[in-house]
Amino acid sequence: MAISNTPRYPWDDLLRTVNDKAQKYFAESRAVPPERRGGPDDGFGRVTWLGMPGAGEAEIARHEERLGMRLPPSYREFLQVTNGWDEYNHASLRLMPLTEIGWTRDVDPELAEIWDELEGQDPQDQWYLHQESMSSSLYISEYVEGQVYLLNPHVIGPDGEWEAWDFATWHPGEIRHRSFWDLMEREFSRYLS
Secondary structure, eight states: OOOSSOOOSSSHHHHHHHHHHHHHHHHHHHSSOOEEEEEEEOOOOOOOOSBOOOOOOOHHHHHHHTTTTTOHHHHHHHHHSSSSSSOOOOOSSSOOOTTOOOOHHHHOOHHHHHHHTTTTTGGGGTOOHHHHHHHTTTEOOOOTTTTEEEEEEEEETSSSSEEEEEEESSSSSSEESSSSHHHHHHHHHHHHH
């Protein structure tokens, strides 16, 4: 089966919209006097683009070889537009660049170990999380305030998309999305309304 390199997801439009709305929010926040916003200006929101330069096909292929798998289409296309994303907020989303992503067992062995220890527990609890998938999920975001985004290579759709997880301490198990694109549309929805 031939793999198409034609973009299927409008990442450039989505990310520029999110970036523009975030910049507006940052400007409004900086306009508030320091004593009212809780402290001095620490440079919050001073960058003009929340992303990074996009990754080329050769760089993506090199990391796919390191991981031993081809990345899902929506995530590959995201990386071509921006090789990482940082809302520049200590309590917000930071999608890591290719050089930092890896299997959960390697990037965050403690998280993988906690969930792997649940194997053999009450079967009804397994509804919340596929424990066999935690160690081998792809760790793509920084773990911030108990939340991380993971891609699950054990659930792949006919379009090559991997299931995407929002895994956080404040909800049981993972919140599943059909793809990385679906996860990010939900994540960015606060900027789109």
